[in-house]
Each structure stands twice: as structure tokens, then as C-alpha cells.
Amino acid sequence: MPQLNENFLRLEKNYLFINIAKKIKAFKEAVPSADIIRMGIGDVTLPIPPVVIEAMKKGCDEMGVKETFRGYEDSGAGYDFLREAVSGYYKSFGADVAADEIRINDGAKSDCGNIVDIFGNDNVILVTDPAYPVYVDSNLMCGRKIIYADSNEENGFAAMPDYSVHADIIYLCSPNNPTGSVYTREQLEVWVDYAKKNNAVIIYDSAYEAFITDPAVPRSIYCIEGAKEVAIEMCSLSKTAGFTGMRCGYTVVPEALKVIASDGTEVSVAQIWGRRQGSKFNGVSYPVQCAAAAVFTEEGLRQIHENIAYYQENARIIADTMTKLGVKFTGGINSPYIWFKCPNGMGSWEFFDLMLEKIAVVGTPGAGFGKNGEGWFRLTAFGDRQRTIEAMERFSGLVSEMTK
Amino acid sequence: MPQLNENFLRLEKNYLFINIAKKIKAFKEAVPSADIIRMGIGDVTLPIPPVVIEAMKKGCDEMGVKETFRGYEDSGAGYDFLREAVSGYYKSFGADVAADEIRINDGAKSDCGNIVDIFGNDNVILVTDPAYPVYVDSNLMCGRKIIYADSNEENGFAAMPDYSVHADIIYLCSPNNPTGSVYTREQLEVWVDYAKKNNAVIIYDSAYEAFITDPAVPRSIYCIEGAKEVAIEMCSLSKTAGFTGMRCGYTVVPEALKVIASDGTEVSVAQIWGRRQGSKFNGVSYPVQCAAAAVFTEEGLRQIHENIAYYQENARIIADTMTKLGVKFTGGINSPYIWFKCPNGMGSWEFFDLMLEKIAVVGTPGAGFGKNGEGWFRLTAFGDRQRTIEAMERFSGLVSEMTK
Numbered sequence: 001m002p003q004l005n006e007n008f009l010r011l012e013k014n015y016l017f018i019n020i021a022k023k024i025k026a027f028k029e030a031v032p033s034a035d036i037i038r039m040g041i042g043d044v045t046l047p048i049p050p051v052v053i054e055a056m057k058k059g060c061d062e063m064g065v066k067e068t069f070r071g072y073e074d075s076g077a078g079y080d081f082l083r084e085a086v087s088g089y090y091k092s093f094g095a096d097v098a099a100d101e102i103r104i105n106d107g108a109k110s111d112c113g114n115i116v117d118i119f120g121n122d123n124v125i126l127v128t129d130p131a132y133p134v135y136v137d138s139n140l141m142c143g144r145k146i147i148y149a150d151s152n153e154e155n156g157f158a159a160m161p162d163y164s165v166h167a168d169i170i171y172l173c174s175p176n177n178p179t180g181s182v183y184t185r186e187q188l189e190v191w192v193d194y195a196k197k198n199n200a201v202i203i204y205d206s207a208y209e210a211f212i213t214d215p216a217v218p219r220s221i222y223c224i225e226g227a228k229e230v231a232i233e234m235c236s237l238s239k240t241a242g243f244t245g246m247r248c249g250y251t252v253v254p255e256a257l258k259v260i261a262s263d264g265t266e267v268s269v270a271q272i273w274g275r276r277q278g279s280k281f282n283g284v285s286y287p288v289q290c291a292a293a294a295v296f297t298e299e300g301l302r303q304i305h306e307n308i309a310y311y312q313e314n315a316r317i318i319a320d321t322m323t324k325l326g327v328k329f330t331g332g333i334n335s336p337y338i339w340f341k342c343p344n345g346m347g348s349w350e351f352f353d354l355m356l357e358k359i360a361v362v363g364t365p366g367a368g369f370g371k372n373g374e375g376w377f378r379l380t381a382f383g384d385r386q387r388t389i390e391a392m393e394r395f396s397g398l399v400s401e402m403t404k
Numbered sequence: 405m406p407q408l409n410e411n412f413l414r415l416e417k418n419y420l421f422i423n424i425a426k427k428i429k430a431f432k433e434a435v436p437s438a439d440i441i442r443m444g445i446g447d448v449t450l451p452i453p454p455v456v457i458e459a460m461k462k463g464c465d466e467m468g469v470k471e472t473f474r475g476y477e478d479s480g481a482g483y484d485f486l487r488e489a490v491s492g493y494y495k496s497f498g499a500d501v502a503a504d505e506i507r508i509n510d511g512a513k514s515d516c517g518n519i520v521d522i523f524g525n526d527n528v529i530l531v532t533d534p535a536y537p538v539y540v541d542s543n544l545m546c547g548r549k550i551i552y553a554d555s556n557e558e559n560g561f562a563a564m565p566d567y568s569v570h571a572d573i574i575y576l577c578s579p580n581n582p583t584g585s586v587y588t589r590e591q592l593e594v595w596v597d598y599a600k601k602n603n604a605v606i607i608y609d610s611a612y613e614a615f616i617t618d619p620a621v622p623r624s625i626y627c628i629e630g631a632k633e634v635a636i637e638m639c640s641l642s643k644t645a646g647f648t649g650m651r652c653g654y655t656v657v658p659e660a661l662k663v664i665a666s667d668g669t670e671v672s673v674a675q676i677w678g679r680r681q682g683s684k685f686n687g688v689s690y691p692v693q694c695a696a697a698a699v700f701t702e703e704g705l706r707q708i709h710e711n712i713a714y715y716q717e718n719a720r721i722i723a724d725t726m727t728k729l730g731v732k733f734t735g736g737i738n739s740p741y742i743w744f745k746c747p748n749g750m751g752s753w754e755f756f757d758l759m760l761e762k763i764a765v766v767g768t769p770g771a772g773f774g775k776n777g778e779g780w781f782r783l784t785a786f787g788d789r790q791r792t793i794e795a796m797e798r799f800s801g802l803v804s805e806m807t808k
Contacts, residue, residue, distance in 0.1 A: 001603035002572040003524035004663055008676045015682035021478050043475035053468035056691065057461050063649065064457035071447035071648040074425045106510055106651075106686070113684030114518075117545065120407035137683045141521065168406040199405035244475035245467065245690045247510075259408050272412045278419035279541045280517025282510070285692050286649045287460065 007143045016133050016368040017041050020352075027356055037391040039379045040362040042177065042336065044242040046310060049303030052241065052294045059290030076283035077274070078104025078250070085296035086250050093209075095222035101254050101270065103277060104284050104292070108207050108236035108249040113138040114280070115203060115232065115251070118272045119169060126167035128159040130178055130369030130376075132205065135171040152372050157181040157330045157339065161194035170195060172221070173205040175212060178369045178378040179339040180331015182217045188224045195230040201257070201269070202231040207249075210240040210308055212334045228254035232269070239336065239382075241295040241304045248284055248292040311336050314388045315381035321392040325399050336381040339366070343402050351377055359394035411547045420537050420772040421445050424756075431760055441795040443783045444766040446581065446740065448646040450714060453707030456645065456698045463694030480687035481678070482508025482654070489700035490654050497613075499626035505658050505674065507681060508688050508696070512611050512640035512653040517542040518684070519607060519636065519655070522676045523573060530571035532563040534582055534773030534780070536609065539575040556776050561585040561734045561743065565598035574599060576625075577609040579616060582773045582782040583743040584735015586621045592628045599634040605661070605673070606635040611653075614644040614712055616738045632658035636673070643740065643786075645699040645708045652688055652696040715740050718792045719785035725796040729803050740785040743770070747806050752778055763798035 014022070020040055028034065062068035073079065083099040090097040105111045116138045125139045129148040139146055147167060149159035157179035161170075172191060174183040183191070195202050204221040212219050221231045236249030243249075253270040261267050284292075294300045319332030322340050329340035342351040348365030355361045364380075366373030381388070418426070424444055432438065466472035477483065487503040494501040509515045520542045529543045533552040543550055551571060553563035561583035565574075576595060578587040587595070599606050608625040616623050625635045640653030647653075657674040665671050688696075698704045723736030726744050733744035746755040752769030759765045768784075770777030785792070 001664055002527050002605045004665055004671060004676060005522050005524050006665060008522060008679055009665060009671065011679060013675075013679070015679065018479070018682055041476060045470070045473070045475065047470045047473040048467045050468060053464050056464045056467075060457050060460045060464065060691075063452045063460075064454060066449070066451045069449070069451040069646075069649070071449065071646075072445060073649070075422065106689075109686045110684060118409050118412060120409050123406050134683055141680070141683070201406045242473075242475075244686075245473070245477070247686065247689045260405055261408055261410060261413060267408060267413065271417075272408060275412055275415060275417070275419065276545070278422055279538055279545070280514060282513045282648075282651065285510075285651045285689055287464075287691065288689050291464075 007141050011137060011140055024362055034360045036360045036362060037387050038362045039383055039391060040364045042380045042382060043244050044382045045384055046242055046307045048242050051299045051303055052291045055294030056287045056291035059287030063286060070286045073283040076277060076281055079289050082289045082293045085293045089296050090220060093219040095220040097222055097252050101252050102250050104289060105249050105251055106247045106284055107238060108234045109134055111234050111251040116142055117276050123168035124166060126170045129371060130366060130373035132173060132177045150372055151179060158183055158187060161191060163194060166198055168200050170200055170202045172202055175208040175335035178337060180335035180337035182334045185218050188218055188221060192224050192227050192230060204231050204233045206233055206235045208239055208335055209235060211336050214334055217334055228256040237292055237295060242307060246288055246291060248288050311381045314383060314385060317388055317392060318379055318381060321396060325396060338379045340377055342375050342377050343399050348374055348377055359398050361391045361394055411545050415541060415544055428766055438764045440764045440766060441791050442766045443787055443795060444768045446784045446786060447648050448786045449788055450646055450711045452646050455703045455707055456695045459698030460691045460695035463691030467690060474690045477687040480681060480685055483693050486693045486697045489697045493700050494624060497623040499624040501626055501656050505656050507655050508693060509653050509655055510651045510688055511642060512638045513538055515638050515655045520546055521680050527572035528570060530574045533775060534770060534777035536577060536581045554776055555583060562587055562591060565595060567598060570602055572604050574604055574606045576606055579612040579739035582741055584739035584741035586738045589622050592622055592625060596628050596631050596634060608635050608637045610637055610639045612643055612739055615740050618738055621738055632660040641696055641699060646711060650692055650695060652692050715785045718787060718789060721792055721796060722783055722785060725800060729800060742783045744781055746779050746781050747803050752781055755781055763802050765795045765798055
């Protein structure tokens, strides 16, 4: 009888967002007339900008003609035209990342889950709590020891390291999912220093970097001196350019990132990661890579920033509503997420059910992101403008009623 | 200091095809004028058929319009329209696979590598030798014990089980990569019986099923009675429809496939696989899924079969050359691969270098696929017709010279 990886049996049965989808489905069946507004899963709603669609269609046409048809990529790391474009994008906000330090992927989630393969199971994993569930789940699947750094109301949901505690691998996400908080340059310098003192590797998730408006907030860990010796960075076009259904992202493993093997030899992490990807991944669809490259052109950046500005205005509307209602929150600036404290000390899932039943607005219960998320709740700014306004009117009614 | 997964350090430094690409690059630099014919990596060369390109472009257009834009898939398992199409395709050759037993992926290689995640590391893995390197590498990366069933000249490179040896997980591939051999119905019945007697799971790679012309040869493990209780199947559109650069495939984990956990409870393998994919994968690009669905329409099947027929004629030309030269081989029928014995008892890599230097034809050294591949060599029929003929003329000259 084959033995299962029984770590899976100790996980929650379903991935968080699949549980939420099931709850919505049940509610829709119970109340078919309900006019549900979805502000739960962090999914975009605006269409892909025209310059990106045209580039993808051009890529499709090339695949239909023998002379321009493309089969397997030699390396599976992404076409040079796209890796160069991503490298140039990094340069635009002050991070020095070479094209050959970048591997193109089908979205940050895959690499975020798969990167665990290249590390041993005896590492101590440090995750800020609350966090994107994949950091925790992908390590629990290997049976690893996870320790947590608390993000909470007191520190503005921006956990800092405890130098008395050792970790080998550290997950950071800024702008943060789910809390919308951002790390300042000084805070990231502390994390890089902590990583160096512990010979640790930082896995830095910058999926929401495009929402940063404050020029003092770093858009990449590589804006911090010395970070290339300690950090892997993962980013995605999902939120930057509405690619949640297109599937393209990138992972940076700098040449300078080395680890000492048990026999004392120095090993390039990029080489090991390349070996993993070479065996288990065959690259991203060529037309999708064409679309991604168009995002980084001057016109592409102009068009996607129109969409980002639209979402930022939604975020402002949600944040203003919270302020008016006297609801405590983080995010909404430099981030598409608003993370608020449930009224009347309610639990996250309790408030989820209440919002769904009373005002048919779907959000994400903070408890789904870790113990410090209990009693907190995430809303996203990725919706339609009118629907966001409508949701906030319903929300204001509900909260005013609850707190009067 | 983070501990690496040191199993990686015990692998060959590069994936086989990356090593070959490097050798070709070095040769091109040394002899810039060389007219290289590539029959190494199993990559297609004909463009994607028009009906498929049109469907993909329609999918692109939908992504550019708010009303038809699609973000994340709820499940990440693939859109119903594509899962239904794959289910119908299975039905067309006598395999009963329900749409909800199918998960769409970005190509068989990813799932073939990632499926190992859901099984424990103490399983005994059985691989037929020679084999596609991912079966071995992805298990070596977990430090697993691998045993081999010999495919060799005596058994026509179609290894059969040894009932005196126990295995928990069995990799089979038919039509076989690299040997081009196929399992008959009777042979697959034996494998299913062996799996049942050992409570083992078969991982069945049917990536080349579309090349089967003999109606007596099963195109799916699920053509065998009882296989749904013991087998996972992986297939891909790479070879079926020229999707090597488009990236789409599918994995079947039947509802009937159950495993007993150490606490005695019965666990659905599909549920655990869904949990893995739900956390570490976000589905395939929507326009790519549109393209894939078009493959399974009546017109799509007609157009891809024109391409397959073209490759089959190439295979016939290569096979006829081998027959004329008196070179022993398998494949060429029901398969796009021709697997031949190197002349004069030469080693595989030795013959690789000779072919590259003397006639500038690239093939794949059999030794790259396992110990039984030593002294054998793989050519693919995926090339251009005239180039295939030209390669066979050069090959005939070389072999005649060597053996006269």
C-alpha cells in the first residue's frame, strides 16, 4: 500500500478560498435572489489593457505560422525579451536585478509553494502572523517547524524580528497580504540584518508592489543594501496588470545568494532552483509571455496604472468609510487591501457569516490567515466602483445598526 | 544557515536536455557554418492549427472586455468546458473518465514532478529503465528508494513486473518515451493486476497516445478494467496538438482511487491532490484553455490529425532507413520516437558526439534515460519533412561508412 504524505491529513481540509467559495455557493442556493458583492478573494475585475491583449494576440498568430512557431523554451526560465523587461522594471524603482537572475513562472503562488522543495526539512521557518496561507501550508506539507512573528494592532501589523529567536527561512510580504501594512526602508534593513546574523534566507513576496504610492516605501527587498546575499523575491503580474486569469509572474534568485552544504562546499541557490525548475516545470505559454512583456513597455505601464489608480480610489472609499464609522483598520494606502477590526469584538468567521446574511457582502475572515487575524477582516479594493460604493453603504448601515 | 535539500546535490548537475542544449551551443560556436538538424529533444515543429489559434485569440479578446474578463478560476482545476471536452475525448477511445476526475495543468511535466508531494518518502518507487528522467529525478529529490524494471532488447523495451518484488508506486509510459514501444492490452492487464496485488498506485504517462494507430493498443490505462482503482494518468497537448510552447495538459485522479492512512482511515487520493494543487497552483491561462478546448472539437481533431499524420510519415522514413541499414530499432509505429542501437557497439554519448561532429545531426543519447539506454539512441519524428529526409541521407552515409 503506498504511504501518503500524511502531513496533508493534518492540514485544513480545503484551501481557505475554496472554503469561502463553498459558503458563497450554499448561500446563493439558499437565497437565490441575493445581490452578492464579492470583496473577498483578492481578484481583479478590470479587463486587461488593450496593448497587452494585442501583444498576446500577436503571439498567438506567431504560433500559427511555421516560421515563427515556438515550441519548448531551451531553459524554461522565460524568454530573454521578458526577463530583460522585468530587469528594466526593477531598475525603474532602484533595484539592480540582472535578467539572468529572473525566472518567469505561471504566477507567484506556484513558486511560493514549490520553493520549499530546495530546502531541507529541518529548517526553522519564520512566518509573520497573519500571513498568506501558502507560506504556512507549503511548509506544513513537508512537516516543517514553523515559528511566528506577531503582526498585531500594537505594531501596526508589521512584525519585526526577535533577535533572541533563530530562524533559517523567513517569509515576508510587503505591501502585506492580508493586512495592507507596508515595511519602511528602515524596517526592511532590520530584517536583512537579522537574516545576515542568522545566516537565514528571506523569501520576499512583493506581489502588491505596484500599489505603493509613497516613494519612501521600497518596492523590492533589493532596494535594501546587501539583500541580494540573503533574499529570494517573488512577484506576479496578477495584481500589477490584472493577470489573475492570465497566469504570469517571476522569481528572483540572485547570483550572490549562496548556502553552505553539510560537506562545507558553497552552493548557489539559483543553480539548485534552476535544477528543480528544469525537471519539474516547462516554462510559461509563449503568447502569455508576449502579453507580460507588453506590460513593461511605456504604453503598457501607462495603461495598467490607469487600472491601478481605479483600484486605489476604491481603497480610499473603503478606508474613508472605516474612518467615518470609527472602525480601526490598516492598509488602504500603498495597498489594495483594507484590514479592519470586526465591530463589537466579533470573531472573524462570525462576522463573515453576518455580512453575508445581512448585507450579502463577501469578505475574507482574518482568522483564515493566522491566529492574530482572529477578530479582524479583509476587504479588497479590486471591485467595481459602483459596487464598492454600494457595499460600503450596506456596510455603514450594518455597522451603524450594530454599534448604536 | 538554512539547510538545503541535499538530495539535489546528488543529482546530475543539469537536466538532460539542458546538457544537450549546451553541447549544441558549443558546437555551433566552434563550427558556425554547420547546418545542424535537430532530432534530439522531442519538440514539435508544425504550427498550431488555425481553429486552435482562433479560439485562443477569441479568449484573448474576452480578457480585454469587462463583461467577459476572467480572473482566478474558483477551483484552479480547469474550466468545466475544457474538462468536459477532455472527458468526451477519453470516451472516444473507450475510457470512462468523468470531467470532475480531471484537473487541467500547464503540461504533464509539472504534474509528473509535483505528484510526488502527496506520497510519503518511504514508498518503494518502480521505474521502467530507460525512462523519461523526470520520474527518477523527482523521486531522487525526495531521497526515495527507486527500483527498476528492465526494458531491453530481449523484451522489446517493454518491461513487465516481477511479482517477487514489491513496489508502492509504479511509473509506466506507453507509447514509451524514449523507446517508442507500446504496451498491449494484455500487458497492461498484467500491470494492473500486479498493482492490485501490491496495493500499489500506477502513474501512467500517456503523453504520446495520439500517435497510436493500432486499434488493439490501449490509448489510456483506463481502457483496462479495474484501472481506476489503482491508476493516476497524465497526458498533455504538447505532442497531441503541438502545445510544447502553449503549455496545457491534464491529470486524471479517479474517484475510485483510495489509500489507507496509517490510522486506518480511507483517504481519497483526488482530495489530497486537490489540496496540493489548491495551495500551490492557480490554474492555466484562460486563453490557453480556450485553445485546448478547440483541439477537442470535430474540426480541431481533424486539423491536429493532419499534423500527426505528417509526423507519422517522418517516423516511417526514419524507420525505413534503419531497416535498410540493418540497424536494430523499436518505435516508429504508434510512436513519434525511433530508438535504435548504436552501430559498432558504440556508447550513446560517444555516438552523440560522432553524429554531431560528422553529420551535424542531433539526437538524444539513450544513456541519458537510464542504464539500459546505454548503447542506444533516440531520434524524433517531429522535424520538418525535407530535413528529416536530409538527416537520414547523412545518417545512411555515416553508418554505411562505419559498417563497411
